[in-house]
Structure formats: structure tokens, C-alpha cells
Amino acid sequence: MINTIEWVNGEVKIIDQTQLPQKLEYIYCKDVETLREAISSLKVRGAPALGIAGAFGVVLGTQNSSARDYADFKKEIETLINYLGSSRPTAVNLFWSLKRMKEYAEKNKNKKIEEIKTILKKEAFKIIQEDKICNRRIGKIGASLLEDGETILTHCNAGALATADYGTALGIIYKAKEEGKRIKVYVDETRPLLQGARLTTWELLQEGIEIILICDNMAGEVMREKKIDKVLVGADRVAANGDTANKIGTYTLAVLAKENDIPFYVACPFSSIDLSLPSGKAIPIEQRDSAEVTEGLGKRIAPTGIKVYNPAFDITPAKYITAIITEKGIFRPPFFKRSV
Amino acid sequence: MINTIEWVNGEVKIIDQTQLPQKLEYIYCKDVETLREAISSLKVRGAPALGIAGAFGVVLGTQNSSARDYADFKKEIETLINYLGSSRPTAVNLFWSLKRMKEYAEKNKNKKIEEIKTILKKEAFKIIQEDKICNRRIGKIGASLLEDGETILTHCNAGALATADYGTALGIIYKAKEEGKRIKVYVDETRPLLQGARLTTWELLQEGIEIILICDNMAGEVMREKKIDKVLVGADRVAANGDTANKIGTYTLAVLAKENDIPFYVACPFSSIDLSLPSGKAIPIEQRDSAEVTEGLGKRIAPTGIKVYNPAFDITPAKYITAIITEKGIFRPPFFKRSV
Numbered sequence: 001m002i003n004t005i006e007w008v009n010g011e012v013k014i015i016d017q018t019q020l021p022q023k024l025e026y027i028y029c030k031d032v033e034t035l036r037e038a039i040s041s042l043k044v045r046g047a048p049a050l051g052i053a054g055a056f057g058v059v060l061g062t063q064n065s066s067a068r069d070y071a072d073f074k075k076e077i078e079t080l081i082n083y084l085g086s087s088r089p090t091a092v093n094l095f096w097s098l099k100r101m102k103e104y105a106e107k108n109k110n111k112k113i114e115e116i117k118t119i120l121k122k123e124a125f126k127i128i129q130e131d132k133i134c135n136r137r138i139g140k141i142g143a144s145l146l147e148d149g150e151t152i153l154t155h156c157n158a159g160a161l162a163t164a165d166y167g168t169a170l171g172i173i174y175k176a177k178e179e180g181k182r183i184k185v186y187v188d189e190t191r192p193l194l195q196g197a198r199l200t201t202w203e204l205l206q207e208g209i210e211i212i213l214i215c216d217n218m219a220g221e222v223m224r225e226k227k228i229d230k231v232l233v234g235a236d237r238v239a240a241n242g243d244t245a246n247k248i249g250t251y252t253l254a255v256l257a258k259e260n261d262i263p264f265y266v267a268c269p270f271s272s273i274d275l276s277l278p279s280g281k282a283i284p285i286e287q288r289d290s291a292e293v294t295e296g297l298g299k300r301i302a303p304t305g306i307k308v309y310n311p312a313f314d315i316t317p318a319k320y321i322t323a324i325i326t327e328k329g330i331f332r333p334p335f336f337k338r339s340v
Numbered sequence: 341m342i343n344t345i346e347w348v349n350g351e352v353k354i355i356d357q358t359q360l361p362q363k364l365e366y367i368y369c370k371d372v373e374t375l376r377e378a379i380s381s382l383k384v385r386g387a388p389a390l391g392i393a394g395a396f397g398v399v400l401g402t403q404n405s406s407a408r409d410y411a412d413f414k415k416e417i418e419t420l421i422n423y424l425g426s427s428r429p430t431a432v433n434l435f436w437s438l439k440r441m442k443e444y445a446e447k448n449k450n451k452k453i454e455e456i457k458t459i460l461k462k463e464a465f466k467i468i469q470e471d472k473i474c475n476r477r478i479g480k481i482g483a484s485l486l487e488d489g490e491t492i493l494t495h496c497n498a499g500a501l502a503t504a505d506y507g508t509a510l511g512i513i514y515k516a517k518e519e520g521k522r523i524k525v526y527v528d529e530t531r532p533l534l535q536g537a538r539l540t541t542w543e544l545l546q547e548g549i550e551i552i553l554i555c556d557n558m559a560g561e562v563m564r565e566k567k568i569d570k571v572l573v574g575a576d577r578v579a580a581n582g583d584t585a586n587k588i589g590t591y592t593l594a595v596l597a598k599e600n601d602i603p604f605y606v607a608c609p610f611s612s613i614d615l616s617l618p619s620g621k622a623i624p625i626e627q628r629d630s631a632e633v634t635e636g637l638g639k640r641i642a643p644t645g646i647k648v649y650n651p652a653f654d655i656t657p658a659k660y661i662t663a664i665i666t667e668k669g670i671f672r673p674p675f676f677k678r679s680v
Contacts, residue, residue, distance in 0.1 A: 249557025
């Protein structure tokens with residue numbers, strides 16, 4: 001498997017996913033500004049990978065800190081967290097890991113600053129290690145839902161490129177394949193930024209999975225023609241009632257799946273579940289630049305000055321979701337208990 | 341209004357729609373080969389416009405005929421019809437107009453060849469004239485369904501660029517505007533060839549209609565957010581039971597509209613209704629080249645050698661359709677009586 005994001009010699013090394021599938025290029029983030037730009041421009045993306053990026057961002061931003069006492073160090077961390085947290089609002093994992101890093105510093109506040117730095121770095125490594133284990137568990141648990149010979153439809157990229165490695169939704173497919181099941185995958189291209197066409201196809205081809213690429217608006221017809229046995233997607237944030245924010249187009253797939261009696265599964269780490277939210281109504285939806293739609297494909301495709309609506313995510317109400325697959329097990333309606 | 345297709349000095353003059361919205365360029369088809377290529381490559385497209393192109397194609401192909409008798413002339417027409425008819429299989433209007441031209445020649449078989457040529461040319465002009473009248477009628481009839489202040493979602497291009505002028509679905513919007521109703525339109529970009537982003541936006545902007553461009557996979561979320569009052573699309577072929585073939589993605593919109601209690605309207609000339617077919621199952625769906633998906637946007641967006649499914653149309657079962665608007669009136673379930 002590929003290493004989507006890792007810590008190498010005091011820098012965050014990430015695959016520049018905007019260059020795929022043409023080029024496998026890495027960028028090295030030496031400072032927090034470069035990392036934040038990489039997050040904003042989707043060079044690194046995917047809810048679990050954003051969690052890792054956040055943790056590494058805290059390490060990157062504090063490793064050269066000259067704070068003399070914990071009060072100063074804490075201020076630096078808080079500034080960092082606000083700065084990194086404002087990069088992308090929807091995926092909860094980013095906030096989850098930033099909070100975890102802050103709490104871990106707080107827990108060790110009586111130690112020397114240099115010691116806290118080392119502790120934070122260890123914690124970031126722990127997050128990446130946990131994500132790897134988590135993905136394997138999701139894969140194993142989810143693979144039990146797939147049968148030999150089935151055809152899966154997926155959207156966007158919930159694979160190794162969205163996580164430390166292996167992936168969530170795609171991890172389930174990898175595991176099913178490891179178990180000897182023959183699985184075919186229809187891949188939505190996922191406009192506007194084409195994570196399906198560029199990233200998921202690239203990943204699945206590397207793993208020798210049979211794939212068929214379609215435009216997003218073909219998913220309905222493909223389901224109507226009874227080509228799809230199951231729909232399997234990732235998630236950026238899940239509310240306690242099961243309402244799920246995921247890449248724009250997911251809601252449409254869920255409605256189409258229901259209409260065609262096809263099970264609709266969401267796969268994500270438990271850290272994507274935001275138990276503080278009763279429903280999806282409270283999940284902020286990131287609105288992105290209109291140029292992603294009008295110019296994101298190499299040439300201008302619409303008249304200039306045109307008004308565009310470009311939500312990066314949508315909310316799939318829980319009623320359309322058959323089950324949510326996490327490392328803690330398979331959750332079915334009514335899904336989760338609220339924490340507050 | 342623009343002239344999408346017309347007869348000028350012995351040539352078929354068409355807007356090269358593959359150049360829009362960047363350039364408004366015309367091409368002049370001096371021979372049937374050029375016209376057929378223009379049809380295949382979607383330089384001219386839209387079911388009603390294809391009907392006109394077919395009629396002009398018969399004129400173009402026979403105007404220099406040196407046939408000595410009707411038997412020879414008839415053979416030439418039949419060869420022409422097979423040649424033109426094989427260009428695009430789904431839209432019925434092409435076959436309808438080719439058949440009409442052939443029958444009209446047959447009706448006048450006792451006349452001199454030169455006279456028949458003149459008669460066929462007149463018939464082609466009649467078809468274009470009828471289409472113009474038809475569109476205005478569809479506009480007037482359909483506009484009665486739209487209320488002041490409503491927001492419409494449309495897909496692909498069922499406008500002036502798909503017809504002789506004015507359009508079917510978009511004609512209804514133009515007429516509603518003429519009646520003083522304020523109508524806002526969400527336009528699906530319509531992958532893979534982006535007829536929505538390129539053509540519908542261009543047309544609607546010229547007519548001063550307020551528009552918002554979205555990617556196809558955003559239509560669901562836009563409906564869920566209650567931004568849409570009605571969905572209005574064209575049709576390439578409608579079976580007697582109301583099952584409708586239209587640009588890929590239409591079925592998805594119809595399912596989403598039903599799920600969100602939004603009326604779903606189809607607008608088309610009565611010549612798009614194929615009463616010989618009991619249901620949509622018998623409508624052939626054109627499969628197009630994979631490069632439209634992987635390279636159609638100015639740069640390669642997927643790994644090379646990838647398998648692609650690229651149906652140009654889908655079938656929307658009649659149960660999702662609120663009404664079909666034609667120049668002969670508004671039809672509701674159970675829609676039409678079969679002719680055979």
C-alpha cells in the first residue's frame with residue numbers, strides 16, 4: 001500500500017493528489033503554512049487523512065517553538081489549532097485530532113516544553129498507527145457484508161489515499177479480495193474534482209480490482225439496469241442519528257439505492273462520528289470556489305461570469321443508510337447514542 | 341432567437357455546438373458526409389434538430405441526383421436514409437423525418453425527378469416551419485404550469501439549440517418570462533459532454549434568465565434543500581406508456597424529484613412520441629466512446645486503459661413523470677394510446 005501521509009525528518013511528506021493519476025508526486029511540508037495550503041487545495045484530503053494532517057500540523061508548528069513556559073506554549077497550540085481548523089469545515093476528524101493533541105499537551109503541562117514536544121510527536125505517530133489498525137478492522141468487519149461475485153458502486157475516494165493506508169470503503173473491497181471474493185467496482189467520477197476518476201480508479205487498478213468508470217449522472221441508470229449489488233461510500237462526519245455528510249453526490253446515490261432496493265453502506269472510523277450532533281442539520285457544509293466547476297477540468301466549460309453553486313458535501317439522511325461500518329462494529333438504525 | 345440549423349444556398353448551415361460557449365461558429369454542410377459527421381460528433385444535436393437535419397440531409401443527398409427514373413431515385417433515397425439513420429439510434433425524430441421524406445417522395449412518384457426534388461425541399465422547409473410553430477405551442481401550453489417566482493431545474497439542453505428555435509423545455513421558460521413571470525433556473529452541467537454547462541447556460545444568459553450552474557451530482561442536494569419547485573427536461577423518444585428516453589442523468593433527477601415531492605415534467609414535440617413502442621424497454625440506448633468521459637474535458641482525467649460505461653441516454657419510467665407537455669396538449673398518466 002501507498003503512504004498517503006507520513007512524517008519524514010521533521011517534515012510532513014504527502015502525495016500531491018491533485019497530480020494523480022498522471023504523476024505520483026510528493027510534497028514536503030516544512031511549515032504549517034505549506035501544510036494548510038495542501039489541505040485547502042485538496043493535495044491531501046479524506047476525513048481520516050485530514051485527522052492525521054492536523055496532528056502532524058501541531059507537531060510541525062510547535063517543533064521549533066521557543067516558548068519558555070506552558071502558558072506560552074498553550075497559546076501557540078491554540079493559534080495553530082484555529083489556523084489549521086479553519087482550512088476545511090466539514091470533516092470532523094480534523095477537529096477531533098486537533099482537540100486530542102491539545103488535550104494531550106494539557107495533560108502533560110507540568111513537563112518541560114521539550115518533553116511535551118516529544119510527547120506530541122509520539123501522539124501524532126500514535127494517531128497514524130491507530131488509523132492503520134482501524135482501517136484493517138473496518139475492512140475485516142465490512143468484508144463480511146460482501147459476497148463473492150458482487151458488484152459495488154462507490155463514490156469519491158474512501159481508500160488508501162483518504163487515510164494512513166488501506167482505506168475505509170475501499171479497504172472493505174481490498175479485504176474481500178484478500179478473502180478470495182471476486183468483486184467488481186463501478187466508480188463514480190465525482191465532479192467537480194474527480195476524486196473517483198483520478199484517485200479511486202488509480203488505487204483500485206494498483207490492487208488489481210476490476211473497475212468501470214462512469215459519470216456521476218450514470219449511477220442511477222446503472223442501478224436501474226440491476227448492475228449494482230451494493231453501494232459503499234465513506235463519510236466526512238456522521239451525526240448521532242446516523243445522518244451522514246460525505247462528498248457531494250452521496251445523497252443522490254442513497255436515494256437511488258433505496259428506490260432500486262440496493263443496500264447502502266457507509267464506512268468510516270468511529271472518530272468520524274460526531275456524537276455531539278443530534279442530526280445532520282448541524283453539520284457545516286463547505287462551499288467551494290466556482291472555478292472548480294467552470295475551470296476545474298483543464299479548460300473553461302461555461303460562459304464567464306456565470307453563477308455557480310458548489311457545495312463540497314451533502315447530507316444523507318439516516319433513513320437511506322442500511323448500516324454504518326466502523327472499527328467498533330456494524331451500526332444499524334437507530335445508529336448511535338448521543339454523548340451530550 | 342438563434343438559428344440552430346437552416347438551409348442556405350444549397351447547403352445546411354449549422355451552429356457548431358462543440359465550440360460553444362467559447363465561440364459561435366457555423367459550419368456549412370455541402371454534402372451528406374459532412375452532415376452525418378456533424379450529427380455523430382454532436383455539432384448538431386437535440387431530438388427536434390436531428391429531425392430537421394435528417395430532412396435536410398435527404399435534400400442535400402438528392403439535389404444533384406442524376407437518377408433517370410423514380411425507381412433509381414427511390415434507391416438513392418433509401419441508401420441516404422440508411423446512411424443518415426445509422427448516425428444516432430435513440431432520438432426518434434431523425435427516423436420520423438427520414439420516413440416522412442421518403443413517404444412524400446413516394447406520394448409524388450409520378451412526377452418528374454426534378455419536380456420531386458423541389459417538393460422534397462419544400463417538405464424540409466415545412467418540417468422546420470412546423471418545428472418552430474410546435475415549439476411556440478409547447479412554450480405556451482407549458483408556461484401555464486409555471487408560477488411567478490419559481491425555480492426550475494433542467495438537464496442537458498432542450499432549448500433553441502436543440503430545435504429549429506425557441507426550444508421545448510427552455511421554450512416553456514422563455515414563454516413564462518414573456519408572460520412576466522420571474523423564473524430562476526438551476527442548470528445541470530450534464531456530463532460527459534456538458535450540454536448544460538456549455539449550451540443551456542449560454543442560451544439562458546442570452547435571454548436574460550437568472551441561472552445557477554451545478555454539477556450533476558449536486559441536483560439531489562439542491563432538491564433536498566428545497567431550492568427547486570419543478571424539474572423540466574426534454575426527451576429523445578417517449579414510448580406509448582410514457583417511459584422516456586432522455587440524456588443520461590434524467591432518470592436520476594426523476595427519482596430525486598419523486599423523493600422530494602417535486603413535479604417532474606417532460607417537454608417534447610409529439611413527433612418524439614413513438615406510439616409503436618409499448619414501453620421504454622424497446623428504446624435503443626446509444627453507447628458512446630469512452631474518451632468522452634476520460635478525455636472530454638480538455639485533459640485526461642483517468643488512468644489510461646480504463647474501462648468506461650458511457651450510455652448517452654437513460655430511460656425514465658413513466659411512474660416518475662408528472663406530465664408530458666407537447667404541442668397537442670399536456671398528457672398525464674396513463675399517457676398515450678398505442679398506434680399498433
